[in-house]
Structures are given as C-alpha cells and as structure tokens.
Amino acid sequence: MQSSLIGKVEKAKVYAGERHRMQVEGLQVNFHGENAEHQVTLSDGAWACTCDFFANWSVCSHTMALERVLEGMVPKQPLPVLAAAGA
Numbered sequence: 001m002q003s004s005l006i007g008k009v010e011k012a013k014v015y016a017g018e019r020h021r022m023q024v025e026g027l028q029v030n031f032h033g034e035n036a037e038h039q040v041t042l043s044d045g046a047w048a049c050t051c052d053f054f055a056n057w058s059v060c061s062h063t064m065a066l067e068r069v070l071e072g073m074v075p076k077q078p079l080p081v082l083a084a085a086g087a
Contacts, residue, residue, distance in 0.1 A: 019072045027074070031062045038062050045075045 015021060027042040033051065040049045040062050047054075047063040054060040057080050067074055 022073045024070055024073045027066075027070075029066060031066075033062065040066055042066075042074060047077050 024042065026044075027040075029040045031038045031040050031049075036051070038049055038051045040047070042048075047059070047067075049060050049062045051060050051062060054063065059077055059079060063077060067077060
C-alpha cells in the first residue's frame, strides 16, 4: 500500500475515536423496525420519523436509537413533558 494512503488510514482511525470532531448536519436512514420499515431523517437539527408514534410525540424509539448511535454528533432531542398525575 502506498505510504500516503497508509497515513490516511491511520488518521481515520484516530478521527473515529474523536467523535467531538464530527457534527452530522443531515441524515436519512431506513430503519428496519420490528413491525414495519420506517424512514428517519435529521434536517436542520430536527428529527422526523414515518412511524405513528413520532407523529403524536415528536420522538420515537427509532430517533432515540439513532441519537444513541451518533451520540455527540447529532443534537439532543427534547423528550416530551408528561403532565403530572392529577393535574
């Protein structure tokens, strides 16, 4: 392998361990859920998912899973605030 390519491979290994260097700006993922296929997107810092749960809550297991996988590289999504019991 050419020495310049070897250097790039080594640099890539270092970068892969330094997640703080990366910020994902846009993303489209086909998510194979347990019951159906869903498309999850991240655009302009906002998540979207084609599942029914996301339509009602603006968050779902698919977006939360991707947030965990890409931790530190994507914006944290706020979780919905649940009404206090009896309020």
